[in-house]
Amino acid sequence: MAYARVSRLIIVLVALVTLFAVSSDVLAAKKKKPAKKKNPTIPADDYDKWKPEPYIGAGALGYTVLQGPGVQAGLPRRANLQFDKDGSAVLVSERILFHIGKDRTVRIIAGRPGMSGFQDGPAQLARFNKMNGVARDGKGGFYVNDRGNVCIRHVFKKEDGSWWVETIAGTPGTAGRKDGPAKEAQFDDPCNLAINSKGELFTCDRNFIRKIAGGEVTTLNPKGGSGFKDGPLEEAKFQMIMGAGCAFDDQDNLFICDRWNHRFRKIDFKTNQATTYAGSGKSGHHIDGEFGTCTVEPGGLAWNPKRKSFYAVMVDSANLGRLEGGWLKTVGKSVRFTGLDRDGNIYAWRGRKDPVRFYRFTLQEGEAKEGGAQ
Amino acid sequence: MKSALISVAILLAICSWAVAGELAIGEPVALPTRDYSVSPAVAYGDGSYLVVWQEGWHGLGGKADILAARVASGGKVLDAKPIVVSSAEGAQSDPAVAYSKDSKCFVVVWGDFRNGTDYDVYAARVSADGKVLDGKAIAVAAKAGLNETGPSVGSAGKDFLVSWASFKMTEVENRKTKEKTQVPTYEVLAARVSGSSGKVLDEKPLALAEGCHSPAVASGGGGYLVVFKNAAKGVDGARVSADGKKLDETPIANITVTGAGCTEYPCVAAVKNGYVAAASRAPQPDFWGWGGPGAFQVGRVTADGKAPEAAHKVNGWTWGQLCDDTLPNVVDSARWGKKNGEEPAPKWPKGIPGGFKFAYKHRWPYSFSSVASDGKDGCVVAWTLGHLIGRVNVHNHDVLVRHFEPENSWTKGPKVEAAATKSDETAPCIAKGAGSELLLVYEFVETGKPPVIAARVVNLK
Numbered sequence: 001m002a003y004a005r006v007s008r009l010i011i012v013l014v015a016l017v018t019l020f021a022v023s024s025d026v027l028a029a030k031k032k033k034p035a036k037k038k039n040p041t042i043p044a045d046d047y048d049k050w051k052p053e054p055y056i057g058a059g060a061l062g063y064t065v066l067q068g069p070g071v072q073a074g075l076p077r078r079a080n081l082q083f084d085k086d087g088s089a090v091l092v093s094e095r096i097l098f099h100i101g102k103d104r105t106v107r108i109i110a111g112r113p114g115m116s117g118f119q120d121g122p123a124q125l126a127r128f129n130k131m132n133g134v135a136r137d138g139k140g141g142f143y144v145n146d147r148g149n150v151c152i153r154h155v156f157k158k159e160d161g162s163w164w165v166e167t168i169a170g171t172p173g174t175a176g177r178k179d180g181p182a183k184e185a186q187f188d189d190p191c192n193l194a195i196n197s198k199g200e201l202f203t204c205d206r207n208f209i210r211k212i213a214g215g216e217v218t219t220l221n222p223k224g225g226s227g228f229k230d231g232p233l234e235e236a237k238f239q240m241i242m243g244a245g246c247a248f249d250d251q252d253n254l255f256i257c258d259r260w261n262h263r264f265r266k267i268d269f270k271t272n273q274a275t276t277y278a279g280s281g282k283s284g285h286h287i288d289g290e291f292g293t294c295t296v297e298p299g300g301l302a303w304n305p306k307r308k309s310f311y312a313v314m315v316d317s318a319n320l321g322r323l324e325g326g327w328l329k330t331v332g333k334s335v336r337f338t339g340l341d342r343d344g345n346i347y348a349w350r351g352r353k354d355p356v357r358f359y360r361f362t363l364q365e366g367e368a369k370e371g372g373a374q
Numbered sequence: 375m376k377s378a379l380i381s382v383a384i385l386l387a388i389c390s391w392a393v394a395g396e397l398a399i400g401e402p403v404a405l406p407t408r409d410y411s412v413s414p415a416v417a418y419g420d421g422s423y424l425v426v427w428q429e430g431w432h433g434l435g436g437k438a439d440i441l442a443a444r445v446a447s448g449g450k451v452l453d454a455k456p457i458v459v460s461s462a463e464g465a466q467s468d469p470a471v472a473y474s475k476d477s478k479c480f481v482v483v484w485g486d487f488r489n490g491t492d493y494d495v496y497a498a499r500v501s502a503d504g505k506v507l508d509g510k511a512i513a514v515a516a517k518a519g520l521n522e523t524g525p526s527v528g529s530a531g532k533d534f535l536v537s538w539a540s541f542k543m544t545e546v547e548n549r550k551t552k553e554k555t556q557v558p559t560y561e562v563l564a565a566r567v568s569g570s571s572g573k574v575l576d577e578k579p580l581a582l583a584e585g586c587h588s589p590a591v592a593s594g595g596g597g598y599l600v601v602f603k604n605a606a607k608g609v610d611g612a613r614v615s616a617d618g619k620k621l622d623e624t625p626i627a628n629i630t631v632t633g634a635g636c637t638e639y640p641c642v643a644a645v646k647n648g649y650v651a652a653a654s655r656a657p658q659p660d661f662w663g664w665g666g667p668g669a670f671q672v673g674r675v676t677a678d679g680k681a682p683e684a685a686h687k688v689n690g691w692t693w694g695q696l697c698d699d700t701l702p703n704v705v706d707s708a709r710w711g712k713k714n715g716e717e718p719a720p721k722w723p724k725g726i727p728g729g730f731k732f733a734y735k736h737r738w739p740y741s742f743s744s745v746a747s748d749g750k751d752g753c754v755v756a757w758t759l760g761h762l763i764g765r766v767n768v769h770n771h772d773v774l775v776r777h778f779e780p781e782n783s784w785t786k787g788p789k790v791e792a793a794a795t796k797s798d799e800t801a802p803c804i805a806k807g808a809g810s811e812l813l814l815v816y817e818f819v820e821t822g823k824p825p826v827i828a829a830r831v832v833n834l835k
Contacts, residue, residue, distance in 0.1 A: 112412075122431075124436065148766045175764070
């Protein structure tokens with residue numbers, strides 16, 4: 001009887017020891033998951049180290065436009081900032097162009113609050129309709145794409161100091177895709193502008209890349225159109241590139257937010273090839289990672305010349321990502337990206353709840369400044 | 375019979391009135407504008423109107439002055455040359471004007487950017503015979519480094535009430551973290567200006583509402599109503615007594631119908647039994663329809679400070695009531711259109727895949743409006759209508775007027791094209807004159823030419 005009890009106890013003990021050993025192995029095996037691949041080139045400057053500071057805009061004033069000191073100004077929703085070398089900036093909204101002084105004083109350059117339409121000439125008479133892109137001309141003026149009027153316009157200062165607006169390409173009010181002499185050409189839906197080092201302008205016109213140079217408008221992918229196709233530029237296809245963004249790097253390569261293909265595309269003009277720069281092509285919420293595997297829905301792009309990297313905003317998450325060293329890394333959250341200054345500070349508005357106030361994001365003290373540290 | 379018909383036709387041709395519905399619109403009258411002239415305002419004094427406007431560009435590198443001219447009842451311009459109300463350095467813009475029967479003078483107020491960095495509020499009195507009584511403008515609100523802007527003025531007796539929006543950093547507590555942060559906002563302030571001396575009577579301005587801006591003032595029944603855009607909600611208001619006391623500790627909320635979003639560029643007029651305010655939805659047509667339709671609404675405020683239209687609500691997702699005019703106080707509204715805009719669509723398809731197609735009849739009412747008493751218990755509203763080419767291109771603006779009788783079951787008159795040529799007409803302002811007469815002033819812009827100010831006499835039939 002006693003023998004039987006002892007043998008049962010031994011069996012139970014052996015079973016318990018075996019069970020413990022097996023579970024330990026399983027746990028150990030679980031712990032031995034392959035380590036996440038780290039990217040050594042990306043510094044650990046997470047978004048929580050960026051300090052937001054109100055830059056311009058008094059917040060929700062609706063459609064009331066006010067000139068005045070930085071955060072006291074009334075600004076329209078959705079606008080793009082483009083900085084000049086002297087630290088001043090131009091802010092392009094749907095129908096008004098603003099000058100932001102170095103002291104942040106906001107003044108209207110052209111356009112009329114509460115009025116849209118089309119008119120060239122002196123800035124005070126000029127009318128616009130849904131501008132959404134701006135490119136500096138390198139001479140103090142800038143180009144804007146007037147989406148509602150389907151044309152490209154030049155805003156510049158005349159010798160007498162007055163500002164002037166002139167349509168340089170497209171047939172105002174007539175949409176189409178017609179190449180040829182710039183003023184006889186037609187655009188379908190010109191969105192976003194980028195200018196290369198030669199002063200040649202490029203715009204994303206639905207699924208076509210259009211070039212404006214030497215008084216001519218040329219479609220660079222006439223055999224392309226809607227879809228996805230890398231390869232020779234002439235046949236390259238894009239999806240819904242309008243409304244997203246494009247920018248040049250310092251090698252005059254054009255990068256495009258190909259929103260509905262969920263990719264950043266690169267156009268190399270030396271080889272005339274279109275390639276996928278970043279993005280797996282999968283739709284879904286933005287996921288950081290290597291260029292080939294990251295998930296993106298591109299909504300805006302800007303080149304940081306000092307850091308030699310791109311910043312991009314994702315439409316779905318409103319995350320701000322940095323494309324650098326083969327990796328996409330989130331550096332900001334809940335922002336609607338609008339521009340970079342020469343020091344690498346990021347300017348953005350913060351989504352629907354705070355749509356008409358622009359913030360400047362700088363790295364907190366002690367951290368390397370974006371761009372400045374390179 | 376034939377000759378009688380011809381005589382009637384000739385008589386009609388001679389007559390300057392283009393009769394339309396219950397409002398008769400006179401021929402356009404040109405004001406003595408010289409250059410780029412915008413933002414007109416008008417008030418009626420004893421026997422004549424004073425029309426004020428901004429001459430010159432107020433943007434970067436510009437210089438703008440405040441000018442005025444008198445127009446007699448019937449529409450005759452009394453001043454061949456404009457009255458210079460202010461020609462100070464920098465830009466003076468967006469004037470407003472009111473008349474005091476007791477002091478027999480007008481007060482003109484405007485936003486002043488003379489220091490080149492921020493707006494201040496200045497004013498000047500103008501006598502009924504067109505003389506500027508304050509050569510050195512009255513500084514109503516001129517704190518350094520602070521935007522004080524968008525002034526409006528009314529008079530309920532011998533003095534005037536000037537209201538404006540002033541910048542303010544407001545402390546806001548985060549509901550989750552309880553962290554307190556300073557947020558830039560505007561508050562609506564008001565102060566009285568003496569009609570007899572031109573002095574500012576209130577050393578400390580009256581604080582009417584925080585987080586609000588774009589005030590408009592009307593005077594009636596021995597007091598004032600100031601309406602303003604509540605940044606968070608809609609059009610609110612506050613009554614002020616003739617001696618400068620705030621009568622509503624909490625602003626009167628939702629004067630226009632809640633949910634409809636008619637909150638931009640509010641304006642107000644006193645009527646027999648209170649006040650009527652008007653406001654617009656100001657979005658441009660967008661490619662996706664997200665912004666909803668352009669529209670205008672009016673809303674009442676009773677003499678005891680009630681806003682009857684606050685009880686109505688609009689289904690903000692379909693905009694149906696707004697677009698179908700099922701709400702009695704809808705002045706005008708855009709509507710979704712099928713088949714190139716030739717047929718009305720049943721719903722407003724907010725943000726549907728495929729995007730915005732066409733507005734019905736290519737109409738897009740938006741932006742500026744003005745309201746004036748009809749001399750009884752009704753009002754006349756003037757507003758801006760944009761005409762579209764294709765989906766989103768606003769290529770021409772007209773000014774329309776409509777008569778409302780809110781006390782009489784919201785009887786609406788027909789929409790009348792008061793100024794509708796191939797050129798642009800916009801930024802209307804309307805004021806009640808003697809008898810059944812009103813004066814409508816607006817910007818008139820011929821393609822490629824600087825805008826000028828025009829006026830038309832409007833008569834209630």
